[in-house]
Amino acid sequence: HLHVSGVLATVTAGVVQGRYVPRILSSKTRIESRTVWQTVIFLLNALVFVLIGLQLPMVLKTLDWPWPVVVDGIFATFGTMVVVRLLWMFPGAYLPRFLFPKYRLTHPYPSWQAVVVVGWAGMRGVVSLAAALSLPLVLADGRPFPARSLLIFITFAVILGTLVFQGLTLAPLVRWLRVEEDRSSAIEEHGARLALAEAALAHLDETMEARNLQAHQVHGVRQDYVQRVRSLKGLDGDGPAHAPLELSRELRRTAIEAQRKQLLKLRDDEVIGDDVLHRLQHELDLEDVRMR
Numbered sequence: 422h423l424h425v426s427g428v429l430a431t432v433t434a435g436v437v438q439g440r441y442v443p444r445i446l447s448s449k450t451r452i453e454s455r456t457v458w459q460t461v462i463f464l465l466n467a468l469v470f471v472l473i474g475l476q477l478p479m480v481l482k483t484l485d486w487p488w489p490v491v492v493d494g495i496f497a498t499f500g501t502m503v504v505v506r507l508l509w510m511f512p513g514a515y516l517p518r519f520l521f522p523k524y525r526l527t528h529p530y531p532s533w534q535a536v537v538v539v540g541w542a543g544m545r546g547v548v549s550l551a552a553a554l555s556l557p558l559v560l561a562d563g564r565p566f567p568a569r570s571l572l573i574f575i576t577f578a579v580i581l582g583t584l585v586f587q588g589l590t591l592a593p594l595v596r597w598l599r600v601e602e603d604r605s606s607a608i609e610e611h612g613a614r615l616a617l618a619e620a621a622l623a624h625l626d627e628t629m630e631a632r633n634l635q636a637h638q639v640h641g642v643r644q645d646y647v648q649r650v651r652s653l654k655g656l657d658g659d660g661p662a663h664a665p666l667e668l669s670r671e672l673r674r675t676a677i678e679a680q681r682k683q684l685l686k687l688r689d690d691e692v693i694g695d696d697v698l699h700r701l702q703h704e705l706d707l708e709d710v711r712m713r
Contacts (some may be wrong), residue, residue: 428552443685443698448706455703469547472552481575483570485555491571493580500578502543503587510540515614527691534598541594544583549576568632586632608692611653613701617680624679625672642672677709 446454459695484491514536518525553576556569625643628634688698 425554426552428548430658432548439695443681443688443702445660451702451706452710464661469550473550476554476573477577480570480573484574486568486571491574494571494575495582498575499579499582502545502583503541506543507537507540510536514539524691532598532600534600535603538591538595538600541587542591544587545576545580546584550579553575561621570685606696608696609697610700612695613684613687615650615653617652617683617701617705618646620683621646621676622650622677624676628672628675642669642676646676646707674709677705677712681705 435666479696511533514531518528518530553573556572557566558569559565625639625646629636629639683700684693684701685703687693688695
């Protein structure tokens with residue numbers, strides 16, 4: 422409608438929807454869609470590259486540019502892409518942390534070596550191909566789109582160059598810069614697990630008080646989360662006790678829902694990232710489906 426890139430519009434729509442999927446889909450749907458989308462994404466990636474392979478001979482036939490110009494265009498595009506990405510990564514990594522102290526509390530300044538590695542890891546792929554293939558065959562006045570075959574061929578060559586050259590040199594670069602393993606995700610996940618278990622305990626205590634339940638009725642379920650908290654804190658404890666089956670299932674389901682709300686709050690407050698969110702949410706979904 423705005424006459425801008427349909428490819429980028431689709432990607433943006435996916436990013437926005439992905440932000441709200443954890444709130445609007447059920448556990449069963451998320452588990453099923455996880456498997457389905459992994460298969461669909463694999464097939465789509467394979468299909469795009471197969472189509473490019475089939476179209477490449479036709480692109481070469483219509484490539485009426487001197488090869489020195491084509492080679493210069495490939496190297497110029499590749500060099501510009503690498504340099505611009507590396508230059509952008511430093512303000513992109515440090516400026517938000519400098520301007521927003523609250524963001525800096527949960528996302529400390531990365532080392533310059535890590536920024537260089539992320540900048541070098543800018544391999545191109547399906548989105549770049551889709552953007553090149555979305556160029557129209559003809560202009561509005563009926564004339565052929567200028568240099569369309571050249572642009573598609575350069576895009577294909579740059580993608581191949583990034584996958585081969587940058588891909589094969591990434592591991593040596595990491596070793597040369599002596600980049601240490603990033604433990605932030607593991608620390609985030611451990612803190613999130615502890616916060617979820619404590620949220621479940623708080624919910625069970627509120628439920629026991631609101632419904633006038635006896636301590637022995639919730640002890641079995643509560644003890645599971647107590648054990649989880651103690652284990653995450655490196656402490657020992659007693660084993661769980663038994664509780665009535667139906668009540669136990671109901672309490673566990675509501676405790677899972679309390680953990681899910683706490684998990685989304687941690688994500689919204691920028692305490693954890695999307696990787697930790699999806700990993701822990703998948704575990705809660707499996708537990709929820711098993712309870713049902």
